[in-house]
Amino acid sequence: MTTLQFAKGQGTGNDFVLFTDPDGTIELTRDRVRALCDRHTGIGADGVIRAVRSRAIPEGAAVLEEEPEAEWFFDFWHADGTRGDICGNGIRVFAHYLIAEGLVAPERRDTLPIATRLGVRDVLAGASGYTVDMGRWRLGGEKLVSARGLYVPRPGLAIDLGGMHVVTALAHAGELEALDLNHEPTLNTDDTASFEFVVPDDTLVKNGVARISMRVHEEGRGENRSSAAGAAAAALAFRHWGGDDMPHHWSVEVPGGRLAVRMFPTQEGEHVSLSGPAELVYTGEIELPEA
Structure with missing residues (x-):
């Protein structure tokens, strides 16, 4: 049996099991990840994040060619045991973990490049949390969304952030509360996606900042207390609907807190960033089941 030293972290209610494996010697399998994330018999989490040096695994070595300073690889696994490409809440918690464990020592306002399966993501440590550049986004088409609690299908807008999100605006907070997201929403197409349902605050824009509220059903995971990519997708969709x-x-x-989203131009096109808190809740050790 392998004894795993781990930390439990969370960002706006998204929780993760994190551990350090610099040389990539611990084998992660679907069954091991599911066991760790099981909320009844394991630690309980929305996913597992392994801190492994980029040079130690093929995906990380490829990223190093793009950014030699991306020393650590964000090896993210969903609770169902599948590998994940990116997670906006998870990568903020990961950056906090790297700093807390003394694996990196960035100066305040220094950018920390982190290797992921989608390339490098830059994370900035600030006074009240962490900001991650989520990269470019793409506008998809209109779709019809059906969900338990909505009497008729509603139009939704597809936003591509490395994974597909479909954002549906609702009329008022009562509709948002009435949704039963224990049941997966469906589309009028064969596409798979995460689903965001959104309502504006009573005063949509105040002091140059627009405010909205959201619930999310993440693909393969069900309803979650937070989704960073979902929050970004919801803001992008609302801005599109609102115009110039x-x-x-x-x-x-x-449900897990509040996130800040910002859109900004770059040479390669518009990027979207996500800011929010991250913390480590506790540390411990657990025996890993046989691989």
């Missing part, structure tokens, strides 16, 4: 007068700064309330 909409701001580029957004505050998105999720």
Whole structure:
């Protein structure tokens, strides 16, 4: 049996099991990840994040060619045992873990490049949390969304952030509360996606910041207390619907807290960033089942 030293971390209610494996010697399998994430017989989490040196695994070595300073690889696994490409809440918690464990020592306002399966993601440590550049996004088409608690299908807008998100605006907070997201929403197409349901605050824009509230059903995971990519997708969709007068700064309330979204231009096209808190809740050790 392998004894794993781990930390439990969370960002706006998204929780993760984190551990350090610099040389990539611990084999992660679907069954091991599911056992760790099981909320009844394991630690309990939305996913597992392994801190492994980029040079130790093929995906990380490829990223090092793009950014030699991306020393650590964000090896993220969903609770169902499948590998994940990126997780906006998870990568903020990961950056906090790297700093807390003394694996990196960035100066305040220094950018920390982190290797992921989608390339390098830059994370900035600030006074009240962490900001991650989620990269470019793409606008998809209109779709019809059916969900338990909605009497008729509603139009949704597809947003591609490395994974597909479909955002549906609801009329008022009562509709948002009435949704039963224990049941997976469906589309009028064969596409798979995460689903965001959104309502604006009573005053949509105040002091240059737009404010919305959201619930999310993540693909393969069910309803979650937070989704960073979902918050970004919701803000992008609302800005698209609102037109040129909409701001580029957004505050998105999720059941687990509040996230800040910002859209900004780069040479390769518009990027979207996500800011929010991250903390380590406790540390411990657990025996891993046989691989």
